[in-house]
Amino acid sequence: MLYVTGPGHGGPGIVANTYLEGSYTEHYPAITQDAEGLRKLFRQFSFPGGIPSHTSPETPGSINEGGELGYSLAHAYGAVFDNRDLIACCVVGDGEAETGTLAASWHSTKFLNPARDGAVLPVLHLNGYKIAGPTVLARMPDDEIESLFVGYGYAPVFVEGDEPEAMHQRMAATLDDALAEIQRIQQDARENGVTKRPRWPMIVLRSPKGWTGPAVVDGLQVEGTFRSHQVPLAELAENPEHLAMLESWMRSYRPEELFDEDGRLVPELAALAPEGERRMGSNPHANGGLLLKDLRMPDWRDYAVDVPAPGTVTAEATRVMGRFLRDIMVTNSETFRVVGPDETASNRLTALFDVTDRAWMEPIIESDSHLAPDGRVMEVLSEQLCQGWLEGYLLTGRHGLFSCYEAFIHIVDSMFNQHAKWLDITRDIPWRRPIASLNYLLTSHVWRQDHNGFSHQDPGFIDFVVNKKAEVVRVYLPPDANTLLSVTDHCLRSRHYVNVIVAGKQPELQYLDLDAAIKHTAAGIGIWEWAGNDQHAEPDVVMACAGDVPTLETLAAVDLLRQHLPELRVRVVNVVDLMRLQPERAHPHGLSDRAFDALFTADKPVIFAFHGYPWLIHRLTYSRTNHQSFHVRGFVEEGSTTTPFDMVVRNGLDRFHLVMDVAERVPAVGPHGPHVHQTMRDRLIEHGEYIIQHGQDLPAVHDWTWPYGPATDA
Numbered sequence: 001m002l003y004v005t006g007p008g009h010g011g012p013g014i015v016a017n018t019y020l021e022g023s024y025t026e027h028y029p030a031i032t033q034d035a036e037g038l039r040k041l042f043r044q045f046s047f048p049g050g051i052p053s054h055t056s057p058e059t060p061g062s063i064n065e066g067g068e069l070g071y072s073l074a075h076a077y078g079a080v081f082d083n084r085d086l087i088a089c090c091v092v093g094d095g096e097a098e099t100g101t102l103a104a105s106w107h108s109t110k111f112l113n114p115a116r117d118g119a120v121l122p123v124l125h126l127n128g129y130k131i132a133g134p135t136v137l138a139r140m141p142d143d144e145i146e147s148l149f150v151g152y153g154y155a156p157v158f159v160e161g162d163e164p165e166a167m168h169q170r171m172a173a174t175l176d177d178a179l180a181e182i183q184r185i186q187q188d189a190r191e192n193g194v195t196k197r198p199r200w201p202m203i204v205l206r207s208p209k210g211w212t213g214p215a216v217v218d219g220l221q222v223e224g225t226f227r228s229h230q231v232p233l234a235e236l237a238e239n240p241e242h243l244a245m246l247e248s249w250m251r252s253y254r255p256e257e258l259f260d261e262d263g264r265l266v267p268e269l270a271a272l273a274p275e276g277e278r279r280m281g282s283n284p285h286a287n288g289g290l291l292l293k294d295l296r297m298p299d300w301r302d303y304a305v306d307v308p309a310p311g312t313v314t315a316e317a318t319r320v321m322g323r324f325l326r327d328i329m330v331t332n333s334e335t336f337r338v339v340g341p342d343e344t345a346s347n348r349l350t351a352l353f354d355v356t357d358r359a360w361m362e363p364i365i366e367s368d369s370h371l372a373p374d375g376r377v378m379e380v381l382s383e384q385l386c387q388g389w390l391e392g393y394l395l396t397g398r399h400g401l402f403s404c405y406e407a408f409i410h411i412v413d414s415m416f417n418q419h420a421k422w423l424d425i426t427r428d429i430p431w432r433r434p435i436a437s438l439n440y441l442l443t444s445h446v447w448r449q450d451h452n453g454f455s456h457q458d459p460g461f462i463d464f465v466v467n468k469k470a471e472v473v474r475v476y477l478p479p480d481a482n483t484l485l486s487v488t489d490h491c492l493r494s495r496h497y498v499n500v501i502v503a504g505k506q507p508e509l510q511y512l513d514l515d516a517a518i519k520h521t522a523a524g525i526g527i528w529e530w531a532g533n534d535q536h537a538e539p540d541v542v543m544a545c546a547g548d549v550p551t552l553e554t555l556a557a558v559d560l561l562r563q564h565l566p567e568l569r570v571r572v573v574n575v576v577d578l579m580r581l582q583p584e585r586a587h588p589h590g591l592s593d594r595a596f597d598a599l600f601t602a603d604k605p606v607i608f609a610f611h612g613y614p615w616l617i618h619r620l621t622y623s624r625t626n627h628q629s630f631h632v633r634g635f636v637e638e639g640s641t642t643t644p645f646d647m648v649v650r651n652g653l654d655r656f657h658l659v660m661d662v663a664e665r666v667p668a669v670g671p672h673g674p675h676v677h678q679t680m681r682d683r684l685i686e687h688g689e690y691i692i693q694h695g696q697d698l699p700a701v702h703d704w705t706w707p708y709g710p711a712t713d714a
């Protein structure tokens, strides 16, 4: 049984109980089970260098950081998927229940298979208030609450009152009934097969906020009101009356009956707790790295696309990746899931449906496609729910991938934030074991949204990701299918990171054969010798690129440069691992200044075509020797419903603008500059005329391929 506590300040509940059962002291030996240990436990609470007032990574038995409310129920469900013997009891605060993520999470039962998965027992705690006002749910009458949760598919049972003794008995009996019902549901499904979605039990607990705390403080009612939130008695050092109230409040729990003279819990109470791993603070599911096993991975090389010469054949990178994921799904049929907001097929990971379906416990009708109770692809149109489920799944020791439209991954910015913090903090907690990385595939990206337009165009998630500690974030921009395969393999084997992979799903030119892809992704950044002509001297210009579309535009620009400025020495540098751009002191993947200067030169112009917002490249490279020569082009918020090439034109990332940059900025171009510039300007005008007439890109653009033959001939 896993305990997940959602409400704002439920943290002390789990800290206190893990202390009483002994597991806290095992994790933190300085917090001994005697008066001295008790003192330390109390003193560290909400104190500098101590522990926060909500559950946190330091809390034994917790997989939920309770600071940012809303994720407890999604985490609980994520934890029990494929964990048939696990029950997660999840207390949901009525304030927390107002958040969007929590509101969506109730629907998780539609994806929970009682034969294969464990169960969640939600306890909705209607204590009436959040920080400063009433909660929406608590002011609803019981009949409406009942209708709401029956509508969500639960069988709610109410435990209501304010008399502690009676309430304890009622709660204990209700818990027994709920657990018996869960077992009955599971046994039925496991013995007779899954026929329909069960009506899972849940508990609605109505109790006063600040229950058993000080009733009235300074003439104001506190117990049972919002005033009891967090700190019911303030300024204890200066206010002897408050101090006396605190003492009588604490004494009301009769500690002398609970602890012996040395401050140890009396034996008959200590004996009530379960033993060993059954204790809430010692449950290995709450320290998932203990249970984590490597994925059984097929060899990604077997899925590689044949690339006889760079830039001549096309493939859909994510479709190729889908075949790899399909076989990973087969060999890891209980420990790997793919989540996404209804986009697995749209993102072309369709091969997954050769071996599994979308998880679905609702009725299935004939016209449906790939739905089944035992499906392993988790699709729900709530990015938050996808994220929360996957986090819960990973935190309990399994593996997964979240595939999402690039623009809409922003919906989970804050959840990513919290997860990255969790990873960061747990790196320094010795008893927490590393978990599998959280892997994002961001596709349907900014540069290929021909019909959807501006709403679907935003490459900014990676800007946000790189704010996080370098130790826990990685960003990859594989330019083609083989590099995507290699990056995927790497990410799925990694531990304790957030990996963001940005890759296109449309048919696109392929550049690297298997051998070249292995080398390029291992290095993360490198000169594409076959694309440049600077083999025997310093280049006059470095054409750098990161991302599939910028790589295409850069190579097409290099082709134009070869035609119009054949004397110009051009170097092409491609970046797969964005973190290579940072100095080694800033990120573990960072290049040394020497290595960076060797690639980008100390003083030559660098024209950098980037998938995302240009400022990110400046941010990552600002301290490099040659930074003042970096001219970066990327998405500058010029979104539209237009042709693929027009999108890059509008943002100045196209081949013609890149050549114009060279003409303007590279001294070696000399007097040819204005002429080349004008030729490119004319091409842009032709492009504009053509798309208005034909609604599609010029054949010379659309059908462009790399004309210089196999890599070895370049």
Ligand SMILES: Cc1ncc(C[n+]2csc(CCOP(=O)(O)OP(=O)(O)O)c2C)c(N)n1
Pocket (backbone or CB within 6 Å): 006, 007, 008, 009, 010, 066, 067, 068, 069, 070, 092, 093, 094, 095, 096, 097, 099, 125, 127, 129, 130, 131, 135, 209, 229
């Ligand atoms: C997403 C989010 N918004 C706001 C807050 C600030 N906050 C902390 S506690 C709290 C009230 C929580 O109420 P509830 O979930 O009912 O918990 P309880 O009353 O049991 O403390 C709020 C709004 C937060 N922690 N997270």
